[in-house]
Amino acid sequence: MKLTILGCHSATPRAYHNPTAQVLEMKGHMFLIDCGEGAQIQLRRNKVKFSRIKHIFISHLHGDHFFGLVGLISTFRLLGREAELHVYGPKGIKEAITLQLKLGNSWTNFPLLFHELESDQAETIFEDKTLSVTTIPLNHRVYTNGFLFQEKEGERKLNIEAAVKAKIDHSYFSKLKQGFDVKNMKGDTIENAQVTFPPDPPKSYAFCSDTLYYPAIVPQITNSTVLYHEATFLQSHEELCEKTKHSTAAQAGLIAKAAQVGTLILGHYSGRYADLNDFKEEAQQHFDTVELAEDGKVFHFD
Amino acid sequence: MKLTILGCHSATPRAYHNPTAQVLEMKGHMFLIDCGEGAQIQLRRNKVKFSRIKHIFISHLHGDHFFGLVGLISTFRLLGREAELHVYGPKGIKEAITLQLKLGNSWTNFPLLFHELESDQAETIFEDKTLSVTTIPLNHRVYTNGFLFQEKEGERKLNIEAAVKAKIDHSYFSKLKQGFDVKNMKGDTIENAQVTFPPDPPKSYAFCSDTLYYPAIVPQITNSTVLYHEATFLQSHEELCEKTKHSTAAQAGLIAKAAQVGTLILGHYSGRYADLNDFKEEAQQHFDTVELAEDGKVFHFD
Numbered sequence: 001m002k003l004t005i006l007g008c009h010s011a012t013p014r015a016y017h018n019p020t021a022q023v024l025e026m027k028g029h030m031f032l033i034d035c036g037e038g039a040q041i042q043l044r045r046n047k048v049k050f051s052r053i054k055h056i057f058i059s060h061l062h063g064d065h066f067f068g069l070v071g072l073i074s075t076f077r078l079l080g081r082e083a084e085l086h087v088y089g090p091k092g093i094k095e096a097i098t099l100q101l102k103l104g105n106s107w108t109n110f111p112l113l114f115h116e117l118e119s120d121q122a123e124t125i126f127e128d129k130t131l132s133v134t135t136i137p138l139n140h141r142v143y144t145n146g147f148l149f150q151e152k153e154g155e156r157k158l159n160i161e162a163a164v165k166a167k168i169d170h171s172y173f174s175k176l177k178q179g180f181d182v183k184n185m186k187g188d189t190i191e192n193a194q195v196t197f198p199p200d201p202p203k204s205y206a207f208c209s210d211t212l213y214y215p216a217i218v219p220q221i222t223n224s225t226v227l228y229h230e231a232t233f234l235q236s237h238e239e240l241c242e243k244t245k246h247s248t249a250a251q252a253g254l255i256a257k258a259a260q261v262g263t264l265i266l267g268h269y270s271g272r273y274a275d276l277n278d279f280k281e282e283a284q285q286h287f288d289t290v291e292l293a294e295d296g297k298v299f300h301f302d
Numbered sequence: 303m304k305l306t307i308l309g310c311h312s313a314t315p316r317a318y319h320n321p322t323a324q325v326l327e328m329k330g331h332m333f334l335i336d337c338g339e340g341a342q343i344q345l346r347r348n349k350v351k352f353s354r355i356k357h358i359f360i361s362h363l364h365g366d367h368f369f370g371l372v373g374l375i376s377t378f379r380l381l382g383r384e385a386e387l388h389v390y391g392p393k394g395i396k397e398a399i400t401l402q403l404k405l406g407n408s409w410t411n412f413p414l415l416f417h418e419l420e421s422d423q424a425e426t427i428f429e430d431k432t433l434s435v436t437t438i439p440l441n442h443r444v445y446t447n448g449f450l451f452q453e454k455e456g457e458r459k460l461n462i463e464a465a466v467k468a469k470i471d472h473s474y475f476s477k478l479k480q481g482f483d484v485k486n487m488k489g490d491t492i493e494n495a496q497v498t499f500p501p502d503p504p505k506s507y508a509f510c511s512d513t514l515y516y517p518a519i520v521p522q523i524t525n526s527t528v529l530y531h532e533a534t535f536l537q538s539h540e541e542l543c544e545k546t547k548h549s550t551a552a553q554a555g556l557i558a559k560a561a562q563v564g565t566l567i568l569g570h571y572s573g574r575y576a577d578l579n580d581f582k583e584e585a586q587q588h589f590d591t592v593e594l595a596e597d598g599k600v601f602h603f604d
Binding site: 012038045060062074075095096104106 | 339342346347364369372380381392398407443
């Protein structure tokens, strides 16, 4: 599981700070989460292969989270993309994108599939054999979802040495990985656990931005490997949270603590602060393992 | 007259190259011409004061010329802008922008006034005491206008030394600048030309992008001080011009020559070429005074 921060600043792009966009690599997928203006430039600078992006998740329709989407889709078109692209986001996103493509007489050659969201309940919006993606309804000024990316339990791992010693023919190895007991070449039944290791524990990534402090999300994100939680303000501006429906770093720490996540990553910083370390310190009043998102930073969680 | 190139590359933003956007400073105005994705970031990097931009001209609705507009307008809103903003562009631009602002529940607090264009004839779309802006109908894949910015003849310049020597009271100086003869303190009539210099010759700037080689524009832009003309291709790819409705550098040189402009600036380069000097050389086969646009480059024409 690898997370690349393309942008993690709030409100507007600045000369050298980008609005929200990030790429999550999980089980061979490359998910783009939010797509603020300039996301495609950041993808290029961070050498993310455009063709590997097949699913884009948009949390809400504020500009700093989606104004880069139409440009990215247009660029896919100009690059001759043929593969399907799936876009998940609030109702209205399809009209906003298609209108602009239509005005430029630039409809895509590749299938562009919108999955518009309007439920206020968590719902699984993508699933395959290896993972699922579920919405996390958040509390913001407009309809907003976070997203929970959850790996499924994988196959057991073969203990090759033990399997050879137990004289199991290698044609049975895939059965072993699937957890079955098998017979060896002598006809004896070999218990699976004797020749395999348990699978890696499934990892999960909860993306929660933008939102007011909202403990209602805790049950859904409990035990997540990683939680990205917005931290627009420091405590000194806590009074702005209610009006703007944003959180402080300390509140992000409280959510991480209550949900017992592995690591908390902070982002969506307001531009009014000079030192990001203040965010980390305030979150750490409640939760120890805190990381700061920064544009271009890559996190590996193996 | 000062021109700041924010971006001058075609098709898509790249890691370190920006799509079309430029700022023309003329007679105290700060005109933004086209607004590709990232234009607001380039404005910040080039230290252009956002509040001085009151008029934005959009040539056509391809993404590399207008996908940065909605983000810039949103940023104006977040910065608390109160002044009117006028946007001139093809029919449809209003719907594209307002739909996105509506979806984000982010309508502007300042008056946002759209002037939608659909005529295929040149028309004056802005005018005040000092200058006028006229469309230049171009020949591209979608409805496209260039823009001709023309200063009006200014006031005559006072020859202070001569005026004092001629014993003219300074209360008459503004009359002199307006071209009138006046009486001196002795009651003698003083001819205007004896105590004033002619005004600076009016300057003009013709922005022509994107377009197929289109000599029909020559009469309108003849004698322009500066012509910015797209040069997407070199001669080696001339066969792509008809299909894409773009020009070569040599064709831009031919237009500059026919229109007898002062300076030709090339831009809108395709990303397939390594050395921009090839564009200059090819244009100079037909016209001498050629400049290359580059992101962040500033041209002064005084």
